[in-house]
Amino acid sequence: MDLDLPFGGKVIIFGRDFRQTILVIQQAPKGVLIESSLPNSPLWSKLHKLRLTKNMRAMFNLGFSEFLLRVGEGRELVNLHGDVTLLTNMGIPYHDKEKSLNWLIQSVFSDLELYSQDPYSMRNKCILTAKNTSIDEVNDIMIRRFPGNLQTYISSNKTIDKRHQGNYEDLLNSQNRKGPPPHKLLLKKNCPIILMRNLYTIEGLCNGRKADL
Template identity: 40%
Template sequence: MLASNFINFLYKCLLATVRSKKWIALATASSGIAASILPGGRTAHSTFKIPIDGDNKYVCNIGKRTAEATLLKKCRLILWDEASMANHWAIESVDTTLRDIMDTDQIFGGKVVVFGGDFRQTLPVIRYGKKEDFIEASLVKSPSIWPNIQRLKLVQNVRANEDPAFCEYLMKIGNGTEQFIGRDKIKIPSSFIIPCPDEDISLDALFQSVYPDLTCFGNDPYSLMSRAILTTKNEIADEINSILIDRFPGESKCYVSFDEPLNSN
């Protein structure tokens, strides 16, 4: 399993190397956002025709005489990003399908399959499930797949090199070595916390911490790309966006876009 902030660079190099030899390399991901980053990427559910609501009964809807089966026969490499988010039943169904298409008992039909993911992040989502349900559904609990995977680990967080204390703190949380308070709570260091006497004052302090001078972004808008405020709900993100947009210097302008399909069918 591979996990790193710069794993996409490795993905692109791997895909480009295979495709430069005129071979077929399929780029898939468990989520649509991750798939959109990969060159020619599609979701695993779309690529392998996996039902969205499998409920432990995943079956790939690919017949042996279909165009999808022909593509899978010809491909040399399958890359699956965010595999740590996929239910192992879905991955096992792909394994079964490839064995059937290739008429072999080799794992994944003898294809080279590269999984990427970080089990410190989001695990498979089980409706109304508990922590143990998420773990049980993850790839590490697959008796037929996980023992046959060669695992590679990338351990250096290049993006966090400038903040080693925060990087070390995150690694302790991910590895389960950070000290717990009670059963399942951890203490956030005071240096990471913005005082919150009330909502307006705390928001102002947060904005000042992340975007200390909005006027400087007019000359260098790309510096905005390294800054972000994450929220738990979309409505809170919309509220923060509106407040920040109102604070940007200059006159606001609205550009309306109208798109039309080339073929209405």
């Protein structure tokens, strides 16, 4: 093995769509962001480039796929501020938080009653949010709309030494850390879930696995 080669000569695969969002560096000007991108790395000239030409995720929505290409290549019209104006069918009009959030959920998951009859009809749909607190709110609304009886499950929350730890139970129960499931789970029969943390690997399940209850 020639150790003078990058990464010791081992095969390393980088994947990126350079039309999309570049690196996020706090308070960095545009020039710094561009200089920090992979094409400006000294390794760039030593890489073998392979280009993917088909958008497999948007292959059934050619209009949206073409829109993404136009934006990425700078061919889409912009306003006086340099911003791209989205088509009306790409956004949810904002009136107030509760009403607009309900419109968003209704537009993505129009009929949750159908899920138990045809689970695959909704497997390719999801709502993404910038913060975990927002998705917790969406999940809470959707599980209450899902047909069936609501069941509440809480995590094991017993203190070891109640003399010194008992006063902290309520505080700890209110904390939802990134990664583990929340302290309180609201579930219904046949509802879709994602396995966030698996502590029983003998069953062959892994983190991120989708399942139905």
